[in-house]
Amino acid sequence: MPGHPSRWGRRRGDRLARADVPSDTAHHLLVCHNSKIACRCGGGGCSVDGERNTTGRCQVGDRYDVVVVGGGAAGLAGALALARARRSVLVVDAGEPRNAPAGGVHNYLTREGTPPGELLAAGRAEVTGYGGQIVTGRVRTAARDDGGFSLTLADASVLRARRLLVTTGLVDELPEVPGLARRWGRDVLHCPYCHGWEVRDRRIGVLATGPTGVQQAQLWRQWSPHVLLLVHDAPPPNADELEELAAREITVVDGPVAELVVAGDTLTGVRLADGGVVDLDALVVAPRFTARAGLLADLGLAPVEVELGGHVFGTQIPADPSGATAAAGVWVAGNVADVRAQVISAAAAGLTAAAAINADLVAEETREAVRERRHRVATMFTEQAWEQRYTSRPAVWSGRPNPQLVAEASDLAPGRALDVGSGEGADAVWLARRGWRVTAVDISRTALQRAAAHADDAGVADRVDWVHADVREQPPVEASYDLVSAQFMHLPGEERDVLFARLAGAVAVGGTLLIVGHHPWDLRTSVHRMHLPEMMYTPQELATGLDPAVWDVRAEARPRTAVDPQGREITIHDAVLVARRRS
Ligand SMILES: Cc1cc2nc3c(=O)[nH]c(=O)nc-3n(C[C@H](O)[C@H](O)[C@H](O)COP(=O)(O)OP(=O)(O)OC[C@H]3O[C@@H](n4cnc5c(N)ncnc54)[C@H](O)[C@@H]3O)c2cc1C
Known part of the structure; x- marks a missing residue:
C-alpha cells in the first residue's frame, strides 16, 4: 500500500506538461x-x-x-x-x-x-x-x-x-496545337465561370477535341453571341446537334486547326490546315x-x-x-x-x-491516453513505483503534519495510533510529540528511513514503530488503536472499500477513525491533481461503510486554501470522515 498516495497534488506531473505544451513542441520543432x-x-x-x-x-x-x-x-x-x-x-x-x-x-x-x-x-x-x-x-x-x-x-x-x-x-493536358500552350490561361481558356465574363460578347472559338465540343460551344454561348465551333479532330456534329447549334447561331467550322495566330502578345485567330484564318479573341479548349x-x-x-x-x-x-x-x-x-x-x-x-x-x-x-492511463493505474501503487517516487527527490512532502489530523487529534487524549501510509513521517512525529505511541506503516523503505531520521531529530524515536508493509496484504490487528489515521489514501474503488473497512476494524472501542482525501470537487478547480476521479471520494461515500449503531460519524467537505500552478490562491476541499467507535 502506498504512503500518502494522493499527495500527488504537490508534484508537477506529466499531465500538466502534456496539456500545456502544443504538440509541435512535443515533436521538437522550432x-x-x-x-x-x-x-x-x-x-x-x-x-x-x-x-x-x-x-x-x-x-x-x-x-x-x-x-x-x-x-x-x-x-x-x-x-x-x-x-x-x-x-x-x-x-x-x-x-x-x-x-x-x-x-x-x-x-x-x-x-x-x-x-x-x-x-x-x-x-x-x-x-x-x-x-x-x-x-x-x-x-x-x-x-x-x-x-x-x-x-x-x-x-x-x-x-x-x-x-x-x-x-x-x-x-x-492541352491539345497539341502549335502556339496553344503558350497562351494557356490568357486567351486560351477552358472554364467559362473563370473567364467567361472577361470575354463576354467577344469572338470565341471552341476547339472540339472530343464528343463534348458541342455542349461546350452551347455553354459559352451564354457569354457571347459570337461563338464558333471548330470541329478540328472531333467527330462532326450529328443532325440534332447541327440544328441546336444553328438555333443558337453558333457557326460550325470544319477541318483541323493548324496553329494559333498571334499579333504582338494577343491572340487574333486560328489558321486552319487548309490555310484559311478564323478571326478570334479567345480560344476555348477541353484539356484532359x-x-x-x-x-x-x-x-x-x-x-x-x-x-x-x-x-x-x-x-x-x-x-x-x-x-x-x-x-x-x-x-x-x-x-x-x-x-x-x-x-x-x-x-x-x-x-x-x-x-x-x-x-x-x-x-x-x-486511445493512447487510455492505454497509458491503464498502465499507470496498474503500476502506480506498487512498491517499486513508490520507491521510484521517493528516491527521485530528497523530500516528497512538506514535513508539516496534515491539517485535518491536527484539527481532529489536538484534543484527543494520547493513546495508540496507527498512521497508514506514513510517508516521510510528519504525522507520526507530530503524534509522538503529543504523547502518542505510534505504529507508522508505509510501502516504501526509503520513506520509512527518512521518517525514522525525522523522529530521531525530534527525539521521539522510541515512541514510533516503523513498519514496512503493504496494508492491502497485511491488514492491521483488529480493535487495537485509539486513533487510526489515513491521510489522502486514494486507491481504486474496490481496494479502497476493503482497506477502509479493515482500518475501521482496527479502531478500539472509544477510538477514532480519521480518513481524509481530496474531494472530487477539486477536479473542477485549477488545482493540480492527477485526473483519477474514480479514486476520489466524498465524505458521504466513506460514511456509508460504517454502521450507525456502532459509530458516531461526522462526514464533511472542508474548504482549504491552496495555490494553483499559476500561483493563484484558490479554495479546495478535503473529504473528511471522523468516526468515533461506540461499541
Ligand atoms: C487558367 C486557369 C484559370 C482558373 N481560374 C479560376 C478562377 O478564376 N476561379 C476559380 O475558382 N478557379 C479557377 N481555376 C481553377 C483553379 O486553378 C483550381 O480550382 C485550384 O487551383 C485548385 O486548387 P488546388 O489547391 O487543388 O490545386 P493547385 O492550386 O493546383 O495547387 C496544387 C499545388 O501543389 C503543388 N504540387 C504538386 N505536386 C507536388 C509535389 N509532388 N510536391 C509538392 N508540391 C506539389 C503545385 O506546385 C501547386 O502549387 C482556374 C484554372 C486554370 C487552369
Missing part, C-alpha cells in the same frame, strides 16, 4: 508563432516561411502531425485549420498552382478578381501566422513509416508525418485533367477515370466526402480529388479534410 519572417536559405534549395532558428538558417522539424503536400488553395486552407487546431503542420509546395497563368481569381466570394499569387501569398501569411510552416520543394515519394509516413523530396531530404494531406492538384498523384503510388493509391456522358475527361483520387482515401492516414483535397473543384471549393475541401484529420489524431491520442 516554430515562430505569429512570425512573419521569411527565411530563404541558400545551398540546400529549401525555403521556409515563418521560421528561422537561432542561427538564422532554415530548419524543419523531424516529425509533424500533418504534412500537407501542395500549397494551393486546398493545401493552405487545410494547413490553416490544422495550425489553428494546434497541430504541427508543414506544407511542402512546388510552387506551380494550376491557375498561375490567370490574371485573377473569379467566383471566390469577397476576393473577386484577386491575382492568384496574391491570394496564395495571403493564405501563406495566415498559415505561418498560426505557426504552420511552409517549405518550397517537391515530394517525390511517400511511404509508410513507424505508424506514420516518410516523404522523400526531390532534393533527397526526408520528412516524417503522422498524417498526410495531399493537395497536389491536377495537370491540364490528370491528377498529380504519382507520389501516392507506393501507398497503393491510383487515380480513377472521371467520365461525362461516356467520355473520359480526367482522373482523380477516389475519396470519401471528408477526403479520406482508401489508404489509412492519407487524405486528399482540391483538384487531385475532384477535377471540378474551383478555388473556393478546393479551399473548402482542404478545411473539411483538415477537420477529419484532426478528429482522427484526437481519436488516436485518446
Whole structure:
C-alpha cells in the first residue's frame, strides 16, 4: 500500500506538461508563432516561411502531425485549420498552382478578381501566422513509416508525418496545337465561370477535341453571341446537334486547326490546315485533367477515370466526402480529388479534410491516453513505483503534519495510533510529540528511513514503530488503536472499500477513525491533481461503510486554501470522515 498516495497534488506531473505544451513542441520543432519572417536559405534549395532558428538558417522539424503536400488553395486552407487546431503542420509546395497563368481569381466570394499569387501569398501569411510552416520543394515519394509516413523530396531530404494531406492538384493536358500552350490561361481558356465574363460578347472559338465540343460551344454561348465551333479532330456534329447549334447561331467550322495566330502578345485567330484564318479573341479548349498523384503510388493509391456522358475527361483520387482515401492516414483535397473543384471549393475541401484529420489524431491520442492511463493505474501503487517516487527527490512532502489530523487529534487524549501510509513521517512525529505511541506503516523503505531520521531529530524515536508493509496484504490487528489515521489514501474503488473497512476494524472501542482525501470537487478547480476521479471520494461515500449503531460519524467537505500552478490562491476541499467507535 502506498504512503500518502494522493499527495500527488504537490508534484508537477506529466499531465500538466502534456496539456500545456502544443504538440509541435512535443515533436521538437522550432516554430515562430505569429512570425512573419521569411527565411530563404541558400545551398540546400529549401525555403521556409515563418521560421528561422537561432542561427538564422532554415530548419524543419523531424516529425509533424500533418504534412500537407501542395500549397494551393486546398493545401493552405487545410494547413490553416490544422495550425489553428494546434497541430504541427508543414506544407511542402512546388510552387506551380494550376491557375498561375490567370490574371485573377473569379467566383471566390469577397476576393473577386484577386491575382492568384496574391491570394496564395495571403493564405501563406495566415498559415505561418498560426505557426504552420511552409517549405518550397517537391515530394517525390511517400511511404509508410513507424505508424506514420516518410516523404522523400526531390532534393533527397526526408520528412516524417503522422498524417498526410495531399493537395497536389491536377495537370491540364492541352491539345497539341502549335502556339496553344503558350497562351494557356490568357486567351486560351477552358472554364467559362473563370473567364467567361472577361470575354463576354467577344469572338470565341471552341476547339472540339472530343464528343463534348458541342455542349461546350452551347455553354459559352451564354457569354457571347459570337461563338464558333471548330470541329478540328472531333467527330462532326450529328443532325440534332447541327440544328441546336444553328438555333443558337453558333457557326460550325470544319477541318483541323493548324496553329494559333498571334499579333504582338494577343491572340487574333486560328489558321486552319487548309490555310484559311478564323478571326478570334479567345480560344476555348477541353484539356484532359490528370491528377498529380504519382507520389501516392507506393501507398497503393491510383487515380480513377472521371467520365461525362461516356467520355473520359480526367482522373482523380477516389475519396470519401471528408477526403479520406482508401489508404489509412492519407487524405486528399482540391483538384487531385475532384477535377471540378474551383478555388473556393478546393479551399473548402482542404478545411473539411483538415477537420477529419484532426478528429482522427484526437481519436488516436485518446486511445493512447487510455492505454497509458491503464498502465499507470496498474503500476502506480506498487512498491517499486513508490520507491521510484521517493528516491527521485530528497523530500516528497512538506514535513508539516496534515491539517485535518491536527484539527481532529489536538484534543484527543494520547493513546495508540496507527498512521497508514506514513510517508516521510510528519504525522507520526507530530503524534509522538503529543504523547502518542505510534505504529507508522508505509510501502516504501526509503520513506520509512527518512521518517525514522525525522523522529530521531525530534527525539521521539522510541515512541514510533516503523513498519514496512503493504496494508492491502497485511491488514492491521483488529480493535487495537485509539486513533487510526489515513491521510489522502486514494486507491481504486474496490481496494479502497476493503482497506477502509479493515482500518475501521482496527479502531478500539472509544477510538477514532480519521480518513481524509481530496474531494472530487477539486477536479473542477485549477488545482493540480492527477485526473483519477474514480479514486476520489466524498465524505458521504466513506460514511456509508460504517454502521450507525456502532459509530458516531461526522462526514464533511472542508474548504482549504491552496495555490494553483499559476500561483493563484484558490479554495479546495478535503473529504473528511471522523468516526468515533461506540461499541
Ligand atoms: C487558367 C486557369 C484559370 C482558373 N481560374 C479560376 C478562377 O478564376 N476561379 C476559380 O475558382 N478557379 C479557377 N481555376 C481553377 C483553379 O486553378 C483550381 O480550382 C485550384 O487551383 C485548385 O486548387 P488546388 O489547391 O487543388 O490545386 P493547385 O492550386 O493546383 O495547387 C496544387 C499545388 O501543389 C503543388 N504540387 C504538386 N505536386 C507536388 C509535389 N509532388 N510536391 C509538392 N508540391 C506539389 C503545385 O506546385 C501547386 O502549387 C482556374 C484554372 C486554370 C487552369
